[in-house]
Amino acid sequence: MQNKILPPENKSSKLTRRDFIATASTAFMVPTIVPSSVFGANAPSNRINIAQIGCGNQSRADLPGMLRLEDAQVVAVCDVNKASGGYARKEHFLGRDPAQKKVNEHYAKKARSGKYQGCDAYSDFRDVLAREDIDAVMITLPDHWHALATVKACEAGKDVYCQKPMSLTVHDGQQMIKAVRKHNRILQTGSQYRSxxxxxxxxxxxxxxxxxxxxxxxxxxxxxxxxxxxxxxxxxxxxxxxxxxxxxxxxxxxxxxxxxxxxxxxxxxxxxxxxxxxxxxxxxxxxxxxxxxxxxxxxxxxxxxxxxxxxxxxxxxxxxxxxxxxxxxxxxxxxxxxxxxxxxxxxxxxxxxxxxxxxxxxxxxxxxxxxxxxxxxxxxxxPVSENHYQNFIDSVKSRKDPIEPxxxxxxxxxxxxxxxxxxxxxxxxxxxxxxxxxxxxxxxxxxxxxxxxxxxxx
Ligand SMILES: NC(=O)c1ccc[n+]([C@@H]2O[C@H](COP(=O)([O-])OP(=O)(O)OC[C@H]3O[C@@H](n4cnc5c(N)ncnc54)[C@H](O)[C@@H]3O)[C@@H](O)[C@H]2O)c1
CATH class of the missing domain: 3.30.360.10 (Dihydrodipicolinate Reductase; domain 2)
Incomplete structure (x- = not known):
């Protein structure tokens, strides 16, 4: 284990949509003729686009946790299981189709038209990572996938909320640290008791x-x-x-x-x-x-x-x-x-x-x-964090480490x-x-x- 928490390195890496917005918003002043309320703190361009990878038991907490945040938008879900019962309890009917439905219904309730179909569903997380409009991924996969999915997400320029336990092995954890720091990414470990x-x-x-x-x-x-x-x-x-x-x-x-x-x-x-x-x-x-x-x-x-x-x-x-x-x-x-x-x-x-x-x-x-x-x-x-998901989104925006880096x-x-x-x-x-x-x-x-x-x- 390394002895110190290292600050994010200032290394250049792939410029993501989020990095671009962050850079652009400091580089160009918004003309004063346009009231800030036109954009608003939670204007679509300010929202963090999220994909939920893994739609099983813990997605019952992670997905609503993200959906509740005004400055995040769940745009995709991904699971190798289309839909089934038999998770932690028999009656839990989960997988990518129920997750997609849950997201679309949530946003439909908020839409003036009462309709929403904007959440896409995937079975291969690499297709999710290939999407340029996605800023961050929630990795709610079994532990043997945490390192691979995290490293590939970092390589694709995505920030990561990775469920606990962060790794399957000590070696996996070392690779995750390297990837996060090399690609200048934010990683929040899903140990929500720190919040x-x-x-x-x-x-x-x-x-x-x-x-x-x-x-x-x-x-x-x-x-x-x-x-x-x-x-x-x-x-x-x-x-x-x-x-x-x-x-x-x-x-x-x-x-x-x-x-x-x-x-x-x-x-x-x-x-x-x-x-x-x-x-x-x-x-x-x-x-x-x-x-x-x-x-x-x-x-x-x-x-x-x-x-x-x-x-x-x-x-x-x-x-x-x-x-x-x-x-x-x-x-x-x-x-x-x-x-x-x-x-x-x-x-x-x-x-x-x-x-x-x-x-x-x-x-x-x-x-x-x-x-x-x-x-x-x-x-x-x-440090005070009252909501582990919000703490992650705040870090994605500020580019400062979250409460559980x-x-x-x-x-x-x-x-x-x-x-x-x-x-x-x-x-x-x-x-x-x-x-x-x-x-x-x-x-x-x-x-x-x-x-x-x-x-x-x-
Ligand atoms: N923070 C907490 O309090 C908390 C609580 C429960 C679980 N967890 C963590 O969440 C993670 C998931 O646990 P769970 O209980 O939700 O497990 P689960 O088995 O109920 O769900 C995992 C889901 O991932 C899917 N999956 C597996 N491999 C995949 C892949 N390659 N691509 C896409 N989908 C894939 C499975 O089909 C399943 O639907 C674990 O690491 C667990 O420790 C955290």
Missing amino acids: NKLVRRMCELVRNGRIGEVKRVVSIINSSGAGPGPGWKEMPVPAGFDYNMWLGPAPMAPYHSDRCFYRFRFHLDYSGGQVTNTGAHSTDIIQWALDMDGTGPVEFENQPGVVWPPKGHLYTTAMKTDFRARYANGIEFICRTQDPGFGARIEGTEGWVQFSVNNMREVEASSDAIKNSVITADEIHL VEAGHSTASICHLGNIAMRLKRKLKWDPEKEQFIGDDEANQMLQRPYRAPWQI
Whole structure:
């Protein structure tokens, strides 16, 4: 992991529609004879044109999140699945056609004519990236696609909102940083808890010493679903679903609905289980509280509570998680399954604070004095974002990094990957966060990268 958050480099790259508008608006003054209300802050030319890539479970949040913004316009959706049920819940009917319908209906309601058909639907994201009028893409794909889609989007001059966990491997994350910085792009990692006021409050309490010296942090995560056990049978690929494109860079494997829709997260070929699922959130909150963006622990160790699926099970990720890590300053990091819900607990010499998705009313604390403590004007205040999507759009316009830039997303995802590697190898591993290498362990280092299935490559 790199040590510092790097500012966007001032390298020249492909001039996009958005870059052109930004440059043009500062280069030429609007004649005063034209009132600004004619254009308005949200005139079509000022809106950021967005494509939603991946129209499954999380698009139920990402798509409305973007549609609600006055200065964004969703102009395209893309999914290898035309339409089907069977996502996180059976009744969720999702895919590119329902997403296109949702977008068109949304804008039709706002149009004077009551009609709108302006959102296009695609099955291949490369066709989306080829469109010059698209400024930014929402990557809401399974994790094994995040790096490839991000790198190709950056090469095509698009800004990227990439869902968490930012990467599938440490190597993928490194390639994403390179692409974002080389092409001068904006990347927001979809770790939306950085735009949550309770999380910000908890992190500010920690940063301002209210719990004393931090000693131990706990990344609390869920267990994984039961899934189809040994003896599972291959299923026919549903009509309207491009399975080969869904697999993309991942190894060829017999089709099963529990391999793909939503449950891809319980397969090591596509994700990292709950460690990278809810764990990407809880670990990210910890990284923010500790001011560790761009770096991470120096030691990772398997713990006895890990439960793996039985041999022959369709799922391959840990069903129950238990690993421990240690930062160079001695802070102990625990990641473990503790149903229900996920959250982050920070313990110090003078108390503890905790954020839990089961309690979205308040930050929990060891005392009322900590809970009600006021952060004064001269103390540390973290950047304020009330809406993760708006924060991204604001960054696209200002060309300044968003609240969770690519380097921060990378260090959080890396901790999750390294924990998974320690659990899989069942031994203590020493990590060099500067070089992003395990120390003296070739087998572990081999696991920092996965081969891509041809013809896919970064
Ligand atoms: N921020 C959050 O709170 C949050 C919550 C849930 C999921 N997520 C993240 O969102 C991502 C997607 O998860 P999900 O639950 O929506 O999964 P999902 O399986 O429900 O949806 C993924 C969609 O991507 C489509 N897809 C796969 N490969 C494609 C390709 N090459 N081109 C176009 N479409 C393709 C699939 O057909 C599917 O419709 C994951 O990285 C996950 O971790 C984030």
